[in-house]
Amino acid sequence: MRDSFAREMTALAAQRSDVTLLSGDIGNRMFDRFKEVAPARFFNCGIAEANMMSLAAGMALSGLRxxxxxxxxxTTTRCLEQIRVGVAYHQAPVxxxxxxxxxxxxxLGPTHHSLEDMAILRTLPGLNVVAPADSAELVAQLREALNAPNPxxxxxxxxxxxALHGQDARLGIGKANLLREGSDLLVVGVGPILGEALQAAEALAPTGxxxxxxxxxxxxxxxxPFLAAMAERFPHWLSLEEHGITGGLGSALLEWLADRDGPAIRLRRLGVPDAFLHELGNQAYTRRQLGLDAEGLAQTIRRAIEERPQ
Amino acid sequence: MIATAPTQRSPAQLAATALTLRQRLVSTSAAAKIPHLGSCLSCVELLVQLYWQELHLDPANPEDPERDRFLLSKGHGAPILFQVLAERGFFPLERLEDFGKAGSVFHEHPPKPGYIPGIEAATGSLGHGLPMALGMALAARIQQRPSRCYALLSDGECNEGSIWEAALLAASQKVHTLTAIIDFNKWQATGRSQEVMALDPLAAKWEAFGWHAQEIDGHDFAAIGQALAAARAENERPSVIVAHTVKGKGVSFMEDDNNWHYRTPNPQELAAALAELETV
Known part of the structure; x- marks a missing residue:
C-alpha cells in the first residue's frame, strides 16, 4: 500500500500544481520520484508532527492540497489538537x-501500534475517516480526498x-462493497485484515x-444505503477491524444500528481487546494470537453460527 | 490583482488611533465582561503599526489571494483585534455591539475564517498560529504570490513546543517572508513568564534557532516600523521581533498588574480608565 501511495502521489503531483507532500521524516527513498516531479512541493517537516499538522492547515487555507x-x-494521537483545531475546525482540506x-x-511495540486512531478521529466533525482494504481502494479514496471540500x-x-476488490468495485469515500456473497452471516470490516476474513469464508465453504x-x-x-440493504438480508453480523474494540468500526456500526428503524441485527465486534500488547511478534503472529487470522476467524464464525438460538 | 498597500499615517495619527482603540476596548470589555484586557492593551501599538503601516490588505476585498496574512497566534487578544478590524474598515463598528452576547461570533477568541472579515485563523489554543502562518508562507512561495505572513505571539505562548518546532522548520526552509512578533509583556496566566519557564534570553534563543531577531520597545511606533522594515529587507532568515511591552499599557492601575488577565472593570474602574485615556 505504501508504494501505491507514493506512486499515486507522484502521478497526482504531475497533474496538479496544488498537491503538496509533507513527510514526518519517514519514507526513505520512497518519495524520490515525487521529489523529481515536484521538488518545491515536498517537505520533510522533521520529527515535529504538531507543527507539520498546523502548517498543513495553513497551506490548505491558502489553496494548496x-x-x-x-x-x-x-500523525494522529501525537498531534490530535492540531488535527482538531487546525484541520477539522477550519475544515482545511488536508x-x-x-x-x-x-x-x-x-x-515495534505499543508506541508504534495504532489501535485507537479511528475511534478518536471519528469524533471530529467534518473529518472523513477511511481505512482502505487494498491499493485500489487507497488510490480511489486518495483521489477523492484531494477533490473533497473537507479533510x-x-x-x-x-x-x-x-488486492481484495474486484474490477467492478465502487471505490471511494463512504462507498462499501460486497467482496464475497454468502447467506449465513455477514462479516463487515475495514482495512487489509479483510483478506483474513475472505480466507476464513473460503475455508468454511466446504463445511456448509x-x-x-x-x-x-x-x-x-x-x-x-449499503448497510440498510445488508440489514434486510443478514440478521447476524460480525464487525472486523485491526483496531481496538472500543470506539472503532464495531462501535460505529452499533451506533448506526441503534439510531435506525429496521430489522433487528445481532452484531458481534471483532478487534483487538482493550489492552496494550507487549508480548510481541510480527503482524501475522499477533493476528494469530488474537484470533484475528483466517483460522481464528473461521473458528469464531463457526461458533457464532452454532451458538445461534434456533 | 495586487492587494492594497498600507495606509500612511503620521505618528500623531497612529497614536490617536491607538488611543481610540484602547477606549473602545475598555468600554466594550466592561460591558461584555470579557477578560484578557491586560493582554489586549499590551499589543495595541503593534497592531496599529501592522494594520495601518505594514500589511497589504484590502478591507473591501479581504479574501484577495495576494494579501498579506496576519494571524493572532495569541488568540486571547481577539477583543483588540476586533476593534482594529472594525476601525480599519473590515466591518462596521456597530457589529461590535454584539460583542460577548449569546449567539454572537464576537467572543473571547477569533472564530475560523468566514464569520468575521479579516480573521485568517481560529486561535485561542496557544501554539497554533505561528505554524499555520508558516504553512501560509510556504504556500505563497509555491504559488509565487507576494504575500508576507505575520504572527503575533505572547511570551507565555513560547512555552509551547509547537512554536519551536515551527521555528526550526522555518529556518531550515529559509522562509524569510515570515515574521513573528512577540508581545513580551513579561506575564503569563499565573506568573512571570521569565520564571514559569526559562524564556530568558528570548531573542538570543530565536537567533540560535536561525532567525533574524530584533528587540524593540513594543509601544514605540517608530521602533516597530523600523523593525518591520528590517524584517522585510531580510532575504534569507525568518524574522522575529521581540517587542518589550507592558501588560495593561495605557491604564495606570492595570499596568503590570496580572489581575487584569482575568478581571473586567466595574463602573468606577471603567470611568477612571476612560478618564486616563481621554487625557493622554
Whole structure:
C-alpha cells in the first residue's frame, strides 16, 4: 500500500500544481520520484508532527492540497489538537495519511501500534475517516480526498497487502462493497485484515457455512444505503477491524444500528481487546494470537453460527 | 490583482488611533465582561503599526489571494483585534455591539475564517498560529504570490513546543517572508513568564534557532516600523521581533498588574480608565 501511495502521489503531483507532500521524516527513498516531479512541493517537516499538522492547515487555507504522511500514532494521537483545531475546525482540506496502521508494525511495540486512531478521529466533525482494504481502494479514496471540500484521515497498511476488490468495485469515500456473497452471516470490516476474513469464508465453504464479506472502506461517513440493504438480508453480523474494540468500526456500526428503524441485527465486534500488547511478534503472529487470522476467524464464525438460538 | 498597500499615517495619527482603540476596548470589555484586557492593551501599538503601516490588505476585498496574512497566534487578544478590524474598515463598528452576547461570533477568541472579515485563523489554543502562518508562507512561495505572513505571539505562548518546532522548520526552509512578533509583556496566566519557564534570553534563543531577531520597545511606533522594515529587507532568515511591552499599557492601575488577565472593570474602574485615556 505504501508504494501505491507514493506512486499515486507522484502521478497526482504531475497533474496538479496544488498537491503538496509533507513527510514526518519517514519514507526513505520512497518519495524520490515525487521529489523529481515536484521538488518545491515536498517537505520533510522533521520529527515535529504538531507543527507539520498546523502548517498543513495553513497551506490548505491558502489553496494548496497538502497530504501528510508518517507512521500512524505520530500523525494522529501525537498531534490530535492540531488535527482538531487546525484541520477539522477550519475544515482545511488536508489529507492525513497514517502508514503502518493497526498491527502493521506489531513487533515495534505499543508506541508504534495504532489501535485507537479511528475511534478518536471519528469524533471530529467534518473529518472523513477511511481505512482502505487494498491499493485500489487507497488510490480511489486518495483521489477523492484531494477533490473533497473537507479533510480526510486515511489509515493504510505497509506493503504486500493482497488486492481484495474486484474490477467492478465502487471505490471511494463512504462507498462499501460486497467482496464475497454468502447467506449465513455477514462479516463487515475495514482495512487489509479483510483478506483474513475472505480466507476464513473460503475455508468454511466446504463445511456448509456460507459467509458474506463486506468492505466498508472506512468508518466515517458510513455507506447508509449499503448497510440498510445488508440489514434486510443478514440478521447476524460480525464487525472486523485491526483496531481496538472500543470506539472503532464495531462501535460505529452499533451506533448506526441503534439510531435506525429496521430489522433487528445481532452484531458481534471483532478487534483487538482493550489492552496494550507487549508480548510481541510480527503482524501475522499477533493476528494469530488474537484470533484475528483466517483460522481464528473461521473458528469464531463457526461458533457464532452454532451458538445461534434456533 | 495586487492587494492594497498600507495606509500612511503620521505618528500623531497612529497614536490617536491607538488611543481610540484602547477606549473602545475598555468600554466594550466592561460591558461584555470579557477578560484578557491586560493582554489586549499590551499589543495595541503593534497592531496599529501592522494594520495601518505594514500589511497589504484590502478591507473591501479581504479574501484577495495576494494579501498579506496576519494571524493572532495569541488568540486571547481577539477583543483588540476586533476593534482594529472594525476601525480599519473590515466591518462596521456597530457589529461590535454584539460583542460577548449569546449567539454572537464576537467572543473571547477569533472564530475560523468566514464569520468575521479579516480573521485568517481560529486561535485561542496557544501554539497554533505561528505554524499555520508558516504553512501560509510556504504556500505563497509555491504559488509565487507576494504575500508576507505575520504572527503575533505572547511570551507565555513560547512555552509551547509547537512554536519551536515551527521555528526550526522555518529556518531550515529559509522562509524569510515570515515574521513573528512577540508581545513580551513579561506575564503569563499565573506568573512571570521569565520564571514559569526559562524564556530568558528570548531573542538570543530565536537567533540560535536561525532567525533574524530584533528587540524593540513594543509601544514605540517608530521602533516597530523600523523593525518591520528590517524584517522585510531580510532575504534569507525568518524574522522575529521581540517587542518589550507592558501588560495593561495605557491604564495606570492595570499596568503590570496580572489581575487584569482575568478581571473586567466595574463602573468606577471603567470611568477612571476612560478618564486616563481621554487625557493622554
Amino acid at each position: 497538502p497530504v501528510i504522511y508518517t507512521i500512524t500514532p505520530f 489529507v492525513i495519511v497514517g502508514t503502518g496502521s493497526g498491527l502493521s508494525y506489531a513487533e 480526510t484521515y486515511m489509515r493504510i497498511g505497509k506493503k504486500g497487502e493482497p 457455512i456460507s459467509v458474506a464479506v463486506a468492505s466498508l472502506g472506512g468508518v466515517k461517513p458510513l455507506d447508509g
